[in-house]
Amino acid sequence: MPPGRNDSCPCGSGRKYKRCCWAKDRASSTLRLAPEEGEAAGPMGAAVAPSPDAAWEVDLVPLPIVLGDDAAARPVALFVVGGGLVLYLETISSSAAEPAAVAELLAEAIRTTSERVGATPPRLLVRHAAVAAALRGAALPGAPQVAAAPLRDLDRAAAGLIAHLAGTPSDRPLGLSQAETWKGWGLGGAVVADLFRAAAAFHRAKPWRFLENEDVLRFAAPSGTVWTVCVMGAGGEQFGLVLYADPRDFQRLTRVSEPKKGLHAMRSAVLALTFDRREDLPPRMRKEILAAGWEVAAPDAYSSLVVLNTPGGGVTAAQGADLVVALRAVPGFVEHFRSELQGRSGRQLRWRDPDTGADLTLPRSAARANLPPRPEVLTAAGPSGPGAAPEAALEVHDPDDLERRSKPLLEAFEAALAESGLAVRTVQRHTAKAALLLGYLADYESIPLSAMTEYDFRVFLHDWCLRKVVASETEMRSIPGSLKRFFAFVAERERVVFPWAGEILADRAKYEARLQNVPGRFFFDPSVRDWQAEVTLDLSDRELLPDGHMAGGGVWGETMGAVEWGLHRELQRRWLVWRDEVIATGVVEPSDVRKELLKRQRSWESRPHKGSRGATPVAAIRRERERSR
Numbered sequence: 336m337p338p339g340r341n342d343s344c345p346c347g348s349g350r351k352y353k354r355c356c357w358a359k360d361r362a363s364s365t366l367r368l369a370p371e372e373g374e375a376a377g378p379m380g381a382a383v384a385p386s387p388d389a390a391w392e393v394d395l396v397p398l399p400i401v402l403g404d405d406a407a408a409r410p411v412a413l414f415v416v417g418g419g420l421v422l423y424l425e426t427i428s429s430s431a432a433e434p435a436a437v438a439e440l441l442a443e444a445i446r447t448t449s450e451r452v453g454a455t456p457p458r459l460l461v462r463h464a465a466v467a468a469a470l471r472g473a474a475l476p477g478a479p480q481v482a483a484a485p486l487r488d489l490d491r492a493a494a495g496l497i498a499h500l501a502g503t504p505s506d507r508p509l510g511l512s513q514a515e516t517w518k519g520w521g522l523g524g525a526v527v528a529d530l531f532r533a534a535a536a537f538h539r540a541k542p543w544r545f546l547e548n549e550d551v552l553r554f555a556a557p558s559g560t561v562w563t564v565c566v567m568g569a570g571g572e573q574f575g576l577v578l579y580a581d582p583r584d585f586q587r588l589t590r591v592s593e594p595k596k597g598l599h600a601m602r603s604a605v606l607a608l609t610f611d612r613r614e615d616l617p618p619r620m621r622k623e624i625l626a627a628g629w630e631v632a633a634p635d636a637y638s639s640l641v642v643l644n645t646p647g648g649g650v651t652a653a654q655g656a657d658l659v660v661a662l663r664a665v666p667g668f669v670e671h672f673r674s675e676l677q678g679r680s681g682r683q684l685r686w687r688d689p690d691t692g693a694d695l696t697l698p699r700s701a702a703r704a705n706l707p708p709r710p711e712v713l714t715a716a717g718p719s720g721p722g723a724a725p726e727a728a729l730e731v732h733d734p735d736d737l738e739r740r741s742k743p744l745l746e747a748f749e750a751a752l753a754e755s756g757l758a759v760r761t762v763q764r765h766t767a768k769a770a771l772l773l774g775y776l777a778d779y780e781s782i783p784l785s786a787m788t789e790y791d792f793r794v795f796l797h798d799w800c801l802r803k804v805v806a807s808e809t810e811m812r813s814i815p816g817s818l819k820r821f822f823a824f825v826a827e828r829e830r831v832v833f834p835w836a837g838e839i840l841a842d843r844a845k846y847e848a849r850l851q852n853v854p855g856r857f858f859f860d861p862s863v864r865d866w867q868a869e870v871t872l873d874l875s876d877r878e879l880l881p882d883g884h885m886a887g888g889g890v891w892g893e894t895m896g897a898v899e900w901g902l903h904r905e906l907q908r909r910w911l912v913w914r915d916e917v918i919a920t921g922v923v924e925p926s927d928v929r930k931e932l933l934k935r936q937r938s939w940e941s942r943p944h945k946g947s948r949g950a951t952p953v954a955a956i957r958r959e960r961e962r963s964r
């Protein structure tokens with residue numbers, strides 16, 4: 336039943352309800368609390384019982400609070416709502432996760448509510464189909480129909496309660512569940528110890544080195560449940576393993592513009608095991624892990640669990656077992672197909688783990704099929720030599736001025752080709768290809784040739800010139816040869832060297848394949864986006880692209896306003912400069928380089944920016960987006 340005015344407040348403050356949240360709940364709730372026995376009905380004469388034909392909604396909602404000193408506590412709110420009234424509200428500590436156990440708690444609340452209000456529900460709505468099935472077999476007053484359906488009134492009441500507990504409107508999804516300790520999940524010490532061993536081995540194997548976040552696996556567990564599995568860690572920030580009951584939830588997550596809103600897009604069960612630093616865990620959990628002696632791979636690899644949209648906010652025994660199996664089987668899959676994953680075969684990969692019996696499948700990826708192997712070490716991406724000016728990329732340049740400044744270089748290149756005895760048309764062809772590159776750098780990247788990076792040249796050669804230049808196939812095939820001559824001339828005359836250009840130009844097979852597969856359609860056509868994705872993934876593997884997420888949440892948009900575009904352009908340029916600085920210190924392993932770069936990006940995003948009138952880049956972008964709504 337709802338807490339009485341003299342009961343302890345459900346917010347966990349330790350004060351009586353009437354001295355804490357009673358008045359605020361009454362004033363702010365979008366749903367009314369049914370009057371207690373002996374309590375006045377209110378100025379409008381609110382009835383104790385809901386309308387006889389109103390369906391009752393009932394559920395356990397996870398709460399973001401701590402209950403006393405109970406290490407096993409996982410607080411939930413037990414709601415019964417009907418006809419615009421909160422008929423029953425109780426805060427309890429529950430480890431119920433099995434649908435039958437959740438249904439038993441709900442059934443008892445329904446019986447208590449029915450006795451108190453003197454009415455029976457004509458229909459009962461619950462969130463989960465498995466709980467509905469279990470409730471149909473329970474002895475319920477009035478023998479109501481039971482169905483699984485959205486709980487709109489209950490969710491409004493629960494959202495109001497959680498916002499009050501948080502002290503502010505919260506972005507927390509109603510189905511999000513966490514526990515202060517592993518004991519709070521009710522899995523048992525032996526199961527948790529097994530999970531920690533599997534998680535430690537998973538962390539040591541580092542499967543994220545070979546699987547991108549978008550490389551989701553189909554995981555058929557020995558239990559018979561099929562999950563979609565995502566390995567986190569390729570981005571270098573959050574490491575772990577996520578199980579999605581519905582593959583569409585992962586697709587929804589990839590489409591949201593704000594990461595915080597991604598959790599709200601989830602519709603089915605999600606289990607996320609992440610690796611965190613010891614100091615970031617709740618104090619109770621730290622003591623629990625130390626006392627139990629559970630295996631941990633590293634100081635920043637302590638296992639913690641978050642679940643979404645499960646009955647009662649819990650984890651069933653079968654789900655816990657599936658999580659352990661996934662942690663063991665995924666590294667085996669990666670090791671079995673290591674050469675294919677590193678070599679980007681792009682074909683579908685399927686493997687049955689002989690130890691666990693799990694079946695894992697990685698669907699075919701057309702975009703990845705043509706990618707080169709991931710680099711094991713990174714090298715500098717900027718220009719070198721006495722004439723190189725990598726920092727010039729951070730300056731603001733007028734495109735017309737850049738083109739004027741490049742004319743003497745083009746004229747000198749043309750004169751040198753003519754002096755070598757080449758035919759006039761051949762000289763003109765080579766010069767035109769050099770002018771094409773210089774025009775791209777001036778008009779699209781706004782940088783001088785002396786600041787060109789590997790990023791710029793790969794985008795130019797494998798994407799831009801193939802889509803934008805209208806010429807015969809013979810002319811297009813001659814571009815790499817012409818640029819090889821031009822770079823040799825620049826190295827001698829300008830003393831600017833592009834160390835990575837030779838390897839890129841020598842890979843004629845890649846250039847020819849890109850040329851042959853250019854989709855002659857609009858930019859927004861899916862075939863064009865897929866074709867471009869090959870270049871984007873390759874740049875990402877080489878850590879030539881900044882992170883798509885922002886400090887404090889949010890993402891850099893696909894469609895940007897003028898302010899955001901300018902800031903992202905600056906971030907891209909700074910990222911490339913930072914990258915070479917990090918590599919110069921001897922850090923060359925891709926994941927290690929990315930960790931260092933992410934620190935710099937987050938710092939830059941969070942500091943006042945002189946070009947944004949003192950606002951941080953994140954704040955300036957937020958302001959622009961709000962104005963454009």
